[in-house]
Amino acid sequence: xxxxxxxxxxxxxxxxEVGPIYIGSFAMLNCHNIGIMDIRTPADARQPEYLAxxxxxxxxxxxxxxxxxxxxxxxxTDFLDTLTRRYFAEPNxxxxxxxxxxxxxSHHMIRGGSVPDALLKGAVKMGIxxxxxxxxxxxxxxxxxxxxxxxxxAVALYPKLIGIGLGEDTxxxxxxxxxxxxxxxxxxxxxxxxxxxxxxxxxAKKGTTLSIENFKMHVxxxxxxxxxxxxxxxxxxxxxxxxxx
Amino acid sequence: xxxxxxxxxxxxxxxxEVGPIYIGSFAMLNCHNIGIMDIRTPADARQPEYLAxxxxxxxxxxxxxxxxxxxxxxxxTDFLDTLTRRYFAEPNxxxxxxxxxxxxxSHHMIRGGSVPDALLKGAVKMGIxxxxxxxxxxxxxxxxxxxxxxxxxAVALYPKLIGIGLGEDTxxxxxxxxxxxxxxxxxxxxxxxxxxxxxxxxxAKKGTTLSIENFKMHVxxxxxxxxxxxxxxxxxxxxxxxxxx
Numbered sequence: 001x002x003x004x005x006x007x008x009x010x011x012x013x014x015x016x017e018v019g020p021i022y023i024g025s026f027a028m029l030n031c032h033n034i035g036i037m038d039i040r041t042p043a044d045a046r047q048p049e050y051l052a053x054x055x056x057x058x059x060x061x062x063x064x065x066x067x068x069x070x071x072x073x074x075x076x077t078d079f080l081d082t083l084t085r086r087y088f089a090e091p092n093x094x095x096x097x098x099x100x101x102x103x104x105x106s107h108h109m110i111r112g113g114s115v116p117d118a119l120l121k122g123a124v125k126m127g128i129x130x131x132x133x134x135x136x137x138x139x140x141x142x143x144x145x146x147x148x149x150x151x152x153x154a155v156a157l158y159p160k161l162i163g164i165g166l167g168e169d170t171x172x173x174x175x176x177x178x179x180x181x182x183x184x185x186x187x188x189x190x191x192x193x194x195x196x197x198x199x200x201x202x203x204a205k206k207g208t209t210l211s212i213e214n215f216k217m218h219v220x221x222x223x224x225x226x227x228x229x230x231x232x233x234x235x236x237x238x239x240x241x242x243x244x245x
Numbered sequence: 246x247x248x249x250x251x252x253x254x255x256x257x258x259x260x261x262e263v264g265p266i267y268i269g270s271f272a273m274l275n276c277h278n279i280g281i282m283d284i285r286t287p288a289d290a291r292q293p294e295y296l297a298x299x300x301x302x303x304x305x306x307x308x309x310x311x312x313x314x315x316x317x318x319x320x321x322t323d324f325l326d327t328l329t330r331r332y333f334a335e336p337n338x339x340x341x342x343x344x345x346x347x348x349x350x351s352h353h354m355i356r357g358g359s360v361p362d363a364l365l366k367g368a369v370k371m372g373i374x375x376x377x378x379x380x381x382x383x384x385x386x387x388x389x390x391x392x393x394x395x396x397x398x399a400v401a402l403y404p405k406l407i408g409i410g411l412g413e414d415t416x417x418x419x420x421x422x423x424x425x426x427x428x429x430x431x432x433x434x435x436x437x438x439x440x441x442x443x444x445x446x447x448x449a450k451k452g453t454t455l456s457i458e459n460f461k462m463h464v465x466x467x468x469x470x471x472x473x474x475x476x477x478x479x480x481x482x483x484x485x486x487x488x489x490x
Contacts (some may be wrong), residue, residue: 119431184366187454214462
């Protein structure tokens, strides 16, 4: 059967353009059972109609735009509670996101950050996301927009979280909440701060230079897998099958 | 006494502008004994006058511009042989470089590389530099121009070399050939590929995505020190004094 896909265009400021593009893109994948949820206000997010549609969806996809809008509209709503409950309880329920829609999946979330000021304390702006992926931080448009610096600062602020930097035309498929498989034509950077020794990030004054010892970093191409719980790189899904992850 | 400083403007395509700027900048530091060597051709580089001036200099400074020009003009000359001999034999002889002038100090040298194509095999263009710092690779304008990707590829190609990425308005003072001390207002990134496990960089086809497991990375602020031989981060020069480096 044609899966029911709901596209949430809330992050976007041009939802009237974004919605039809998604309908067209899914049609190319032979998916025609698409709903668009253009939720613009927190009151909108509380409408029983949207909750009913969420309960009936097989896939919920969050568009790009401004990631801060997502928590602002859905925070403290039954919609987000239900999304969270279904995500953790139902193995076949898929939540997807692109750009801002991907970044909002974490609990601690990158809101923004200037490239020229990167790695000066305070260049990265942090906020709160949906919390569906509490063990990671996600950044997007990573290589083309030169965003290494802001992910480095974010991971230095929260070294227990794994930094995931998504290149263009590239995504990750996360299964079991911790297996990160790379899909698409470009690449994914994994930044692991668990072995950080010296780190002035918490204490540094705004605008001063960061000083951080010992990040671990991986470059993942299509098909490579990273296990968040083990903090291990695998060449392929097949390689994971023989591992303990 | 006023040290004799020779500024080599060979890398620059606007030496008539660069020379006076250096003379003015050194004057602000109360250094007035400055010579400008505007060597434009390999034949120029072989003139006995320049060799005599090199032998009389306390400091030789290489300007920015195009790092490939430096090896092209000085390769296989007595000038480069003498520069090298003095650098390794004389503890007080200083060789300095900015931008291209810094990048040319290594043996394997980054010639260029496109940011949009970063981390696709072949995006970084490698060449040969002066070889004064055979254990490292240097990149410049590192944070502002988003050059993480090209240093990552360069280090993945030569994992025995330490990648040094210089931020704006920031330099490194290298003593004993292996102690890297950070000076200036911004920061320095150290990229260490010695623990790389999986690495497809040598085998990958041009334009395909790299896949690399296990870089180590450090962010160094002013005063932090990195020891290349030990591959260790130190908070300060004082901390090194108590170490084995």
